[in-house]
Amino acid sequence: LHRIWLVVHLQEGEEAELDGRGIPGDIEPVPEVHVRRAEKGHEALQGCCRKGGSGAVYKAALDDERVVAVKKLEDVIEGEEEFKAELNLIGRIYHKNLVRMFGFCSERSHRLLVSEFVENGSLDKALFGGGAAGRLLRWSKRYKIGVGVAKGLAYLHHECLEWVIHCDVKPENILLDQDWEPKIADFGLAKLLNKGGAGSNVSRIRGTRGYIAPEWASSLPINGKVDVYSYGVVLLELVKGRESPAGWVLRRTIMTLKAELVSGEEAWIGQFVDHRLEGEVHWRQAMVMMEIALACLEEERNRRPTMDSVVQMLLSCDDEFPSGGPDT
Structure with a gap:
């Protein structure tokens, strides 16, 4: 087992030194992490200093100068061994569209997860807030993000040794790297189900209103x-930009969008797509994305497609090249 030492600066003048143990297997040893609550100016990077449903996220640096993200979990109900057993499995999950976990600290009531830091922050800021530099998220990036998130979820649902359900997919949990490749965050906090199982109530996992x-x-x-x-x-939201x-x-x-789709007319798609992207939208991609979205949003879950x-x-x-407008 790899040793992990973390020095956590929770508030000015308050410091707690934690001795935890790393996960065997593919998780890298994390020698020492100095975690400081990120300033508000860094919030756009990765929700630093923002408390989400599972705890606050901090920006930190390892001794080897790697920048990482540290999540301080709250309301963890598992015992020590159960917590480590779940993380042992999560640490072996690797896909380019999933945030990679490097290690953890579990000591008494403290639960800290150490994962890769993703440079361009979360999708909600890039899509709804104009990004850190106020730039509009272009169509090609939106399509790339849609594909990448689908691939990440397909891996969790169909390729993991244990079937993983995220339970809180939303733009805040989709991070964007320097190449605008999406990485799904917080998938390791979901309930793990055995393949072929009958399902679970996952009562302790809470989704987010609007995405449930x-x-x-x-x-x-x-x-x-x-x-x-x-x-x-x-x-x-990727298509609409709102x-x-x-x-x-x-x-x-x-219901309105489904009626438009069934009508066979295509002009409606031009009214729905983000008007700020005029002249650059790939209309065939936009139509396919809308068809997929509406299929995914079926009330009857058995009618929804699989992520594969x-x-x-x-x-x-x-x-590579966009096609003509929705009327062509």
Whole structure:
């Protein structure tokens, strides 16, 4: 087992030294981490100094000068051994569209996760906030992000030794690297299910309003189709460039878009796509993304596609040059 020493500066003048143990296997040893609460000016990088549903995230530097992200978990209910067993499995999950975890510290009530730091911050800031430099997220990047997130979820659902359900897919949990390749964060905080299992209620995992599948409100066991639904909302937001409404407003929007799709007309897609992208939208990609999004947002979960099939549908329109407008 690799030793991990972390010095955590929680507030000015307050310091706690933690002795934890690393995960055997593919997780790298983390020698010493000095974690300082990030200043507000760094917030756009990776939600530093922002408390999410599972805890605050800090920017930190290792002794070898690598910059990492450290998440301080809150309300962890597992015992020490169960916590380490889950992390042992999570640490072996590797895909270019998933945030890589390097190590952890688990000592008494402290639970810290050390993962790669992703340079361009979260999708919500890039898509809804204009990004750190106020730049508009171009169409080619949006399509690339849609494909990458689908690939990451497909890996979690279909290729892991243990079936992983994220349960909180949303733009805040999609980080963008220096090449604008998306990386899904916080997947390791979800409940792990055995392949072929009947599902789980995952009662301690909370989704986010606006991205939650209808079955969360029922007594149905939760499976990977909750992620498919959430992905559908994200895909709508990538095309529109705005946050989707929640509740009945979202349901009404979905019904309207489905009616437009069934009509066979294509002019409506031009009215839905982010108007700031005029002249650069790949209309075939936009149409396919909308068709996929609406399929993912089916109320009946068995009618939603798998993430494997979503990847294949997206790749079917992966060509270099944009086609004509929606009326051509």
